[in-house]
Amino acid sequence: MTTTRPLVPREEYTAALRTALVEHVVRTAPATRRRRVLRRLSVGTGALVVLGGAGAAAAHLDLLPGTERVDRLAEPVVVTATGDHVIELGPVPAGATHVDVEVRCHDDGTFWFPGGAGGTCTDGEVTGYAVPADRSIAITTSPGLRWTGVATYTRHEPTDVAVNGNGDTYGSAGSGAAPDLVAAEATNGREGYVYARDLAGYTPTSPADAARWQEEHGHATRVVPVYLSDGETVVGQFEIGPGEGGGVVTP
Amino acid sequence: MQPDHPVRTLQGVSERPDDDTAAWHAARTGDGAAFGLLFDRHHARVRRHAARLVPRPGDVDDVAASAFLELWRRRADVRLVRGSVLPWLLVTTTNLARNAARSTRRHEAFLARLPRPDDTPDVADVACVADPRLVAGLRALSATDRRLVALVVLDGLPLADAAEAVGVSVPAAKSRLHRARARLRDALPRPDHVEAHR
Numbered sequence: 123m124t125t126t127r128p129l130v131p132r133e134e135y136t137a138a139l140r141t142a143l144v145e146h147v148v149r150t151a152p153a154t155r156r157r158r159v160l161r162r163l164s165v166g167t168g169a170l171v172v173l174g175g176a177g178a179a180a181a182h183l184d185l186l187p188g189t190e191r192v193d194r195l196a197e198p199v200v201v202t203a204t205g206d207h208v209i210e211l212g213p214v215p216a217g218a219t220h221v222d223v224e225v226r227c228h229d230d231g232t233f234w235f236p237g238g239a240g241g242t243c244t245d246g247e248v249t250g251y252a253v254p255a256d257r258s259i260a261i262t263t264s265p266g267l268r269w270t271g272v273a274t275y276t277r278h279e280p281t282d283v284a285v286n287g288n289g290d291t292y293g294s295a296g297s298g299a300a301p302d303l304v305a306a307e308a309t310n311g312r313e314g315y316v317y318a319r320d321l322a323g324y325t326p327t328s329p330a331d332a333a334r335w336q337e338e339h340g341h342a343t344r345v346v347p348v349y350l351s352d353g354e355t356v357v358g359q360f361e362i363g364p365g366e367g368g369g370v371v372t373p
Numbered sequence: 374m375q376p377d378h379p380v381r382t383l384q385g386v387s388e389r390p391d392d393d394t395a396a397w398h399a400a401r402t403g404d405g406a407a408f409g410l411l412f413d414r415h416h417a418r419v420r421r422h423a424a425r426l427v428p429r430p431g432d433v434d435d436v437a438a439s440a441f442l443e444l445w446r447r448r449a450d451v452r453l454v455r456g457s458v459l460p461w462l463l464v465t466t467t468n469l470a471r472n473a474a475r476s477t478r479r480h481e482a483f484l485a486r487l488p489r490p491d492d493t494p495d496v497a498d499v500a501c502v503a504d505p506r507l508v509a510g511l512r513a514l515s516a517t518d519r520r521l522v523a524l525v526v527l528d529g530l531p532l533a534d535a536a537e538a539v540g541v542s543v544p545a546a547k548s549r550l551h552r553a554r555a556r557l558r559d560a561l562p563r564p565d566h567v568e569a570h571r
Binding site for chain 2: 268
């Protein structure tokens with residue numbers, strides 16, 4: 123190596139090498155064991171209505187109409203921390219709409235992204251999420267939780283929903299679209315769509331909104347069918363209301 | 374040299390306190406903390422190994438760093454020997470050291486971002502400086518023999534571990550070492566210069 127490199131004490135060199143190796147491993151690790159981040163939108167006796175985070179859309183549902191296209195606009199910033207920490211990203215690049223953040227927990231614990239999304243994590247688990255573009259991303263955690271975060275400026279652009287043979291639109295509702303058939307995962311794990319009208323025309327817009335809706339409507343369980351994109355072929359069911367998990371509305 | 378004494382349990386699991394198995398399984402999936410732990414355990418040893426084999430002192434740290442980068446890059450191929458990733462790292466270091474300039478080029482961008490250690494060899498390092506005669510002698514050996522000599526003679530690894538690390542049987546390793554020692558007779562360090570480890 124002929125590159126001019128600053129001379130530092132050996133201890134400092136070893137620490138720098140260690141840090142660089144750890145960041146290299148984290149940054150170049152394949153996206154395994156990732157999961158969709160869950161935003162809790164309602165509370166109650168085990169009731170849980172969930173919407174996937176926007177960041178999950180790109181990783182999980184590339185072909186789903188209505189999902190967001192995500193372009194990376196900067197090199198990732200990698201930090202390793204214990205407990206609460208603010209990830210500093212520097213100036214926001216032109217065109218950036220979001221910061222995509224991945225948090226890998228090194229202990230079992232709980233953490234939150236800015237805005238309140240988050241949840242529990244286990245050692246080694248990676249959770250991705252997208253927050254509005256900001257040069258500082260505050261991650262809060264349960265006390266003493268060790269974690270590594272990778273944050274990247276990105277541009278998210280919605281794609282169009284599709285239209286089936288009956289003239290109904292279908293796709294993700296996660297980008298602000300309002301398709302007739304909303305992508306959802308059934309209680310049997312199959313992916314499909316539920317009619318928006320079957321969801322009582324209601325899409326929670328915030329945890330407070332969802333909590334209010336839950337208070338007013340959430341005391342009974344309703345079951346709605348999950349279809350293929352044709353809106354006719356049933357592949358499973360989606361439960362709405364209190365009780366254990368009732369499927370997942372896909373972003 | 375003190376050999377390792379793994380504790381056999383009812384499950385037949387080695388319980389050496391520095392067993393890398395769990396850390397390696399976590400590290401290979403991208404757990405940075407686990408990779409850092411492996412670095413902490415083995416970097417000093419890998420660096421000393423490189424120092425014995427790399428003719429230019431200025432290349433030693435880059436070769437040692439490259440060994441860890443190779444550990445990550447070739448993680449699908451890494452084999453633990455008795456629960457340790459060290460033999461794989463030492464074999465890789467031996468391979469990298471043969472042509473340090475060429476073998477570290479792959480990682481040039483990574484290495485260029487690092488500082489350089491500003492130190493002079495201390496007393497402990499004096500025994501870990503490459504002997505030009507030895508380096509030249511090792512170059513004349515086959516790759517397998519070179520790795521065996523490096524692991525067993527220079528680094529003091531148990532013969533069985535070295536044999537497993539380079540992929541030959543113990544009797545074959547013994548035979549190869551015997552022949553290699555004869556060829557390197559004048560260049561090899563005397564037994565009391567071989568460093569104890571662990």
